[in-house]
Amino acid sequence: MRFAVIVFPGSNCDVDMYHAIKDELGEEVEYVWHDVDNLDSFDGILLPGGFSYGDYLRTGAIARFSNVMNAIVKAAEEGKPVLGVCNGFQILLEAGLLPGAMRRNQNLKFMCRPTELVVVNNETYFSAEYAKGEVISIPIAHGEGNYYCDQETLSLLENNNQIVFKYNSNPNGSLSDIAGIMNEKGNVLGMMPHPERAVDSLLGSADGLKLFKSIVKQWRLSTNVVTS
Amino acid sequence: MYKVKVYVTLRESVLDPQGTAVKGSLNSLSYNEVVDVRIGKYMELTIEKTDRDVNEVVIELCEKLLANTVIEDYRFEVEEVVAQ
Numbered sequence A: 001m002r003f004a005v006i007v008f009p010g011s012n013c014d015v016d017m018y019h020a021i022k023d024e025l026g027e028e029v030e031y032v033w034h035d036v037d038n039l040d041s042f043d044g045i046l047l048p049g050g051f052s053y054g055d056y057l058r059t060g061a062i063a064r065f066s067n068v069m070n071a072i073v074k075a076a077e078e079g080k081p082v083l084g085v086c087n088g089f090q091i092l093l094e095a096g097l098l099p100g101a102m103r104r105n106q107n108l109k110f111m112c113r114p115t116e117l118v119v120v121n122n123e124t125y126f127s128a129e130y131a132k133g134e135v136i137s138i139p140i141a142h143g144e145g146n147y148y149c150d151q152e153t154l155s156l157l158e159n160n161n162q163i164v165f166k167y168n169s170n171p172n173g174s175l176s177d178i179a180g181i182m183n184e185k186g187n188v189l190g191m192m193p194h195p196e197r198a199v200d201s202l203l204g205s206a207d208g209l210k211l212f213k214s215i216v217k218q219w220r221l222s223t224n225v226v227t228s
Numbered sequence B: 001m002y003k004v005k006v007y008v009t010l011r012e013s014v015l016d017p018q019g020t021a022v023k024g025s026l027n028s029l030s031y032n033e034v035v036d037v038r039i040g041k042y043m044e045l046t047i048e049k050t051d052r053d054v055n056e057v058v059i060e061l062c063e064k065l066l067a068n069t070v071i072e073d074y075r076f077e078v079e080e081v082v083a084q
Helices: A014-025 A068-077 A087-094 A151-159 A209-223 B017-028 B054-066
Strands: A002-007 A028-033 A044-047 A082-085 A101-103 A111-119 A135-142 A146-148 A163-167 A178-182 A188-191 B002-010 B040-047 B072-080
Touching (some): A014 A028, A014 A209, A044 A068, A087 A101, B040 B054, B054 B072
Parallel strands (some): A002 A028
Antiparallel strands (some): A111 A135, A163 A178, A178 A188
16 A cells, blocks of 8 residues: 655654654555645555644644645545544644634643543544554644534534544543544544554554554455455 | 735634633733633735725635634724835
């Protein structure tokens, strides 16, 4: 499976994402600069964390108008898996690929620490390797991860099982403890915690690796690629 | 030329943690008459005259980029100025 790690000016988790895919997952991966307008040769798209365009105006607001976003929308429409982590999640919200918006953390602090997540839905492209209700340890690192949407949108997210991960102990004030949501079709996931920083027990947790393994497994199932 | 002042604020229904913190601080300075603080963004745009109505252009800019209308409201003032 061939992954693209999209690099915006100000991305800083691109290297971690690349490492997770290449060294820990053992799949193909390439850095893709934000002005590229074709992603047809990739099977999965990864939007890493960081501070795209310095977070000027709002997190993700300017990145959303990068050239590459049209190609990402196209990939999403084609059903390819698209994962946005942290700033990547904020960009997906700004682009309207996922519903809602991010507010500053309720306590106004930038927080960087391991958090416990509950796998709410394990029947997705991104979470099939986890058990339903499994509690996993994935670090957060954000100042603006307080997810918000209106009541109507929340009901839709709940009724369609689009909430994939919730915080066990809400660190940022996020609505309904939401840590990660997917689109209705199930191929676009945005999450604030960083699974790419939890891919080896040396890093304190390897719980994030299953997320990437889920993507590869689901992709192989969908494309009928047989591997040893 | 137009000078446009754009104000972007969190919608009333959205909790403003920065505003709440500043209000708490003012209250602790004994300004108990301050009952609410909302913090927003202020932007000044200079826009050249075109065939299009400037108000229409500014609304478009706000809706597309300057405000995230899921959580933010915006308002603006337009002043026509003579270019120096």
